[in-house]
Amino acid sequence: TATVIDGKFIADEIRTRIGSEVRRMKEGIGMVPGLAVIVVGHRRDSQTYVRNKMMACAEVGIKSMVAQLPEDCTKDQLLGALSSFDADPSVHGILVQLPLPQHLDEGKVLDVLRPEKDVDGFHPLNMGNLAMRGREPLFIPCTPKGCIEMLLRSGVEIAGKKATVIGRSNIVGLPTSLLLQRHHATVSIVHAFTKNPELITCEADIVVTAAGVPNLVRGNWLKPGAVVIDVGTNPVEDPSSEHGYRLTGDVCYEEAVQVASAITPVPGGVGPMTIAMLLSNTLDSAKRVYAFT
Ligand code: NAD
Known part of the structure; x- marks a missing residue:
């Protein structure tokens, strides 16, 4: 019978390493990585995913913040939340929890997210660079x-x-x-x-x-x-x-x-691996911004 690949165990190892990297960054330059999540509406599954992401951030010392928008929010409200996180230098990663309500176009939203903070790796520039040989995306989904x-x-x-x-x-x-x-x-x-x-x-x-x-x-x-x-x-x-x-x-x-x-x-x-990779992408983003190696 098959060997079971224990994602939780592997993810725990990765999270421990990320935790010590975040500490080293804090001690070295007095900065920590920051992740911002935008949630629209109150889908139960989305709320659970977001809560898990926040908890995982806290555990490794990544600062996290959530913008909770109402189900019927306008495109401009959503873009407003995006651009305020975009302008915030303590935010190194922004993600929009999907799926969005029908009236909001996911593609258009991803277009305005700067690829430098796209820790989900869904921006067309990151996706395109993933697809092309000889190019490197800033983030991999x-x-x-x-x-x-x-x-x-x-x-x-x-x-x-x-x-x-x-x-x-x-x-x-x-x-x-x-x-x-x-x-x-x-x-x-x-x-x-x-x-x-x-x-x-x-x-x-x-x-x-x-x-x-x-x-x-x-x-x-x-x-x-x-x-x-x-x-x-x-x-x-x-x-x-x-x-x-x-x-x-x-x-x-x-x-x-x-x-x-x-x-x-x-x-x-x-x-569990998905969340570990989100933390890893956020850490990488902060390291890139501060040129911290
Ligand atoms: P999606 O509905 O966007 O895409 C499903 C894909 O599967 C489509 O390309 C479709 O063509 C194909 N498909 C559907 N029925 C099929 C069939 N009978 N035979 C062959 N192909 C078929 O879904 P998604 O967002 O890609 O998610 C897929 C699954 O992965 C879901 O169960 C989702 O909950 C899960 N998921 C898990 C994680 C995680 O972290 N573990 C993350 C994202 C999604």
Whole structure:
């Protein structure tokens, strides 16, 4: 059976290192990294994600602040919050918690965020530089970066391997496929229009799935010995659990664990890594601003 890749353990190690780097910065130049989060509306999941990010910042000594805007806020209010964080020199990273309410255009919002503070790595300039050979983005999106970090720290070779990414969203699937190419994998992409996706996944040495569909990836979709990174975080009804639901990935874990050589659990896999990478991007941004090495 597969080795379980413990994302929480790896993320804890990374957070400890970030904590000591933040202390060293504070002692060296009297500055700490700062992260600003803009939330629109009161989606329960968004509120939870934001709270977790704030707590993680506090734990490593990163200063964090939140602008909570009403569900019906105007585009100008949102841009106002963005530009005041943009002008604040103690803020090194700004993120807009997605999804935004329908009436606000996510693309337009990302356009006005300066790439230098785009710690989510979603600005077209950062995304474009990620896609182009010979160029370096200022920030790499957190979830894809966390997936690669888990592979590297688990000793999985990427160069020359076949990788299949399931999903092509701007925040996970697309940047993950670009990042795997940067690491010299041969990458196939499967999405909602793909016919017979299992024929593509079963050739892959590495499968990263971010479709948002519980139990999509069955054991017989996998090549024996494949490494499986499950980004899916899907609430499914479960009367026996405290809130009436539990989180499950895109992978049918019980089947996959029999076939794969390594697999990430949900929860406790990619989720904790995403937050660790956000802290890491914020620290890197502050280091860049203060030229602190
Ligand atoms: P999305 O809905 O924006 O994109 C889903 C992608 O999957 C699309 O490209 C779609 O074409 C593809 N897809 C949908 N159904 C499919 C199917 N049946 N077969 C093949 N492809 C299919 O979602 P997203 O924002 O990319 O998130 C994907 C999943 O990852 C969700 O479960 C989300 O909760 C989770 N997520 C987890 C983290 C984390 O930190 N762990 C971060 C972001 C997203």
